[in-house]
Amino acid sequence: MRNYKIGVIKGDGIGPEIVDEAIKVLDAVAVAEKFNISYEEFLLGGAAIDATGVPLPDETIQGVKRMDAVLFGAIGGPKWDNLERHLRPESGLLGLRKAMGTYANLRPATVYDELINASTLKPSVVKGVDIMVVRELTGGIYFGQPREYGEDKAYNTMVYTKEEVVRIAKVAFEIAMKRDKRVCSVDKANVLEVSQFWREIVEEIAKDYPEVELSHMYVDNAAMQLIRDPRQFDVILTGNIFGDILSDAASMLSGSIGLLPSASTGDGVGLYEPIHGSAPDIAGQGIANPIATIASAAMMLRYALNEDSAANRIENAIKKALADGYRTGDIGAFDAKEIVSTTEMGSIIADYASK
Ligand code: IPM
Ligand code: MG
Numbered sequence: 001m002r003n004y005k006i007g008v009i010k011g012d013g014i015g016p017e018i019v020d021e022a023i024k025v026l027d028a029v030a031v032a033e034k035f036n037i038s039y040e041e042f043l044l045g046g047a048a049i050d051a052t053g054v055p056l057p058d059e060t061i062q063g064v065k066r067m068d069a070v071l072f073g074a075i076g077g078p079k080w081d082n083l084e085r086h087l088r089p090e091s092g093l094l095g096l097r098k099a100m101g102t103y104a105n106l107r108p109a110t111v112y113d114e115l116i117n118a119s120t121l122k123p124s125v126v127k128g129v130d131i132m133v134v135r136e137l138t139g140g141i142y143f144g145q146p147r148e149y150g151e152d153k154a155y156n157t158m159v160y161t162k163e164e165v166v167r168i169a170k171v172a173f174e175i176a177m178k179r180d181k182r183v184c185s186v187d188k189a190n191v192l193e194v195s196q197f198w199r200e201i202v203e204e205i206a207k208d209y210p211e212v213e214l215s216h217m218y219v220d221n222a223a224m225q226l227i228r229d230p231r232q233f234d235v236i237l238t239g240n241i242f243g244d245i246l247s248d249a250a251s252m253l254s255g256s257i258g259l260l261p262s263a264s265t266g267d268g269v270g271l272y273e274p275i276h277g278s279a280p281d282i283a284g285q286g287i288a289n290p291i292a293t294i295a296s297a298a299m300m301l302r303y304a305l306n307e308d309s310a311a312n313r314i315e316n317a318i319k320k321a322l323a324d325g326y327r328t329g330d331i332g333a334f335d336a337k338e339i340v341s342t343t344e345m346g347s348i349i350a351d352y353a354s355k
Contacts (some may be wrong), residue, residue: 135243
């Protein structure tokens with residue numbers, strides 16, 4: 001029997017609701033594929049602040065290192081918005097990403113045919129979109145020193161070292177080799193030194209992947225092109241803040257940010273999380289869409305545990321649930337046969353995935 005230890009960080013807002021559904025689906029495929037999963041919960045964000053006074057307790061940093069992978073919901077909420085920056089839930093998440101060394105954030109943006117009408121863009125523009133955003137996650141302006149919040153001025157610094165660009169570029173090219181073999185590196189090299197540096201290093205790495213076609217795009221143009229003609233993209237390689245912004249934009253191609261999963265990987269244990277936030281406005285109502293988290297669990301099975309067949313089960317089950325017309329409220333206006341709650345959606349997907 002294969003045995004896996006999964007760290008679970010439910011977090012705040014809708015986090016606990018959507019993670020519970022992902023666990024339900026994981027348990028279903030574990031039975032079907034004959035492996036064992038044991039779960040250990042860790043605190044992060046607002047939940048950690050309430051329990052321990054800090055957003056990233058030591059037990060969490062140490063604990064996740066013993067796991068095979070970590071499944072994470074979302075953090076943050078108005079209750080903790082007025083805390084100092086280093087005590088906010090978000091700084092817990094950033095600290096955890098850094099501590100785990102998860103420098104590569106993979107954010108697929110695909111359009112489910114079943115939901116083609118859910119996008120705010122025309123079906124003719126989004127049909128067949130299949131983009132992988134490779135976002136650098138532990139460097140750039142999020143972490144750059146110096147940084148300061150002063151009386152008369154405040155600043156952050158966008159820094160990339162050669163090593164950081166090399167390793168993320170390699171991830172993007174390796175992924176492109178398994179896809180359509182096109183990498184578009186997004187930067188702001190017409191203005192920023194750090195982007196000129198980034199571009200040069202990406203060019204260097206590209207030489208090791210002669211089969212992959214490399215292009216460069218400025219981030220403002222990339223935002224426009226994502227909306228104008230998203231099918232032109234295969235792999236988008238970009239830095240931390242540009243990737244944050246572009247992946248939210250890309251999510252709307254699919255119709256709802258509640259659909260998109262992500263994998264944060266590096267040299268050690270990976271973190272698997274939906275790209276959306278904790279949505280405090282709808283927390284506790286049972287209406288959140290659990291699909292992004294369930295799809296993140298599928299990515300975890302594929303990338304961290306090499307359980308491809310279990311991952312396929314989940315992804316096919318999501319498609320079947322959508323094809324059969326089950327919708328949570330966020331996508332309820334689009335070809336729905338039945339509007340279902342968070343837990344109902346989880347149960348339907350778990351059921352399909354187990355067959
Ligand atoms: C994301 C989120 C985080 C980020 C926040 C919550 C710190 O927006 O995962 O995209 O900016 O990375
Ligand atoms: Mg974001």
